[in-house]
Amino acid sequence: EPEVTQTPSHQVTQMGQEVILRCVPISNHLYFYWYRQILGQKVEFLVSFYNNEISEKSEIFDDQFSVERPDGSNFTLKIRSTKLEDSAMYFCASSGTGGGLFFGSGTQLSVL
Amino acid sequence: GIQVEQSPPDLILQEGANSTLRCNFSDSVNNLQWFHQNPWGQLINLFYIPSGTKQNGRLSATTVATERYSLLYISSSQTTDSGVYFCAVARYQKVTFGIGTKLQVIP
Numbered sequence: 152e153p154e155v156t157q158t159p160s161h162q163v164t165q166m167g168q169e170v171i172l173r174c175v176p177i178s179n180h181l182y183f184y185w186y187r188q189i190l191g192q193k194v195e196f197l198v199s200f201y202n203n204e205i206s207e208k209s210e211i212f213d214d215q216f217s218v219e220r221p222d223g224s225n226f227t228l229k230i231r232s233t234k235l236e237d238s239a240m241y242f243c244a245s246s247g248t249g250g251g252l253f254f255g256s257g258t259q260l261s262v263l
Numbered sequence: 264g265i266q267v268e269q270s271p272p273d274l275i276l277q278e279g280a281n282s283t284l285r286c287n288f289s290d291s292v293n294n295l296q297w298f299h300q301n302p303w304g305q306l307i308n309l310f311y312i313p314s315g316t317k318q319n320g321r322l323s324a325t326t327v328a329t330e331r332y333s334l335l336y337i338s339s340s341q342t343t344d345s346g347v348y349f350c351a352v353a354r355y356q357k358v359t360f361g362i363g364t365k366l367q368v369i370p
Binding site for chain 1: 293294296298304305306308311313349351353355356357358359360361362363
């Protein structure tokens with residue numbers, strides 16, 4: 152069964168450093184998303200991406216965040232200057248024309 | 264933005280018991296999904312159910328879109344059902360999650 156894959160599974164970084172989280176969505180999907188989940192809290196929408204541009208973003212997705220689809224398979228989330236409060240599980244998701252979100256296993260980001 | 268409320272927030276069940284989880288949402292939606300977050304943090308898609316009823320083994324779900332709610336039924340619960348159950352609704356390209364129901368099934 153096709154799946155969304157995310158790398159790395161864990162990332163530890165120092166405050167102020169840049170991180171790039173990587174995702175490979177399901178190959179025939181057209182819509183891509185990033186979500187985050189702070190420990191013990193609900194899953195929060197960050198951004199959606201379609202046709203090589205951002206289609207929707209939340210208040211959380213400020214100027215320190217950016218997304219890119221550098222080639223035909225990868226979808227990345229960059230955090231330019233990490234803060235302690237960016238520590239969370241980051242989930243990538245994709246969906247196709249049939250609807251329904253498919254999530255990756257997540258990247259646990261720890262900012263020290 | 265759209266509000267998603269889930270109830271109950273916490274639930275403890277004896278193995279073998281049945282339960283119903285509820286999701287209310289404040290506006291019309293294009294899509295609704297139920298997810299199970301297992302103890303390892305993975306989000307497992309249970310149902311894509313913008314309307315109607317679906318069943319998959321011991322789980323079933325019903326969404327009444329006109330009344331803005333969805334129900335997830337778990338029958339004959341097992342310890343492996345433990346975790347957090349999230350309802351997520353989509354309005355256009357933005358998906359909003361509820362805060363979840365934390366389920367613990369004890370032997």
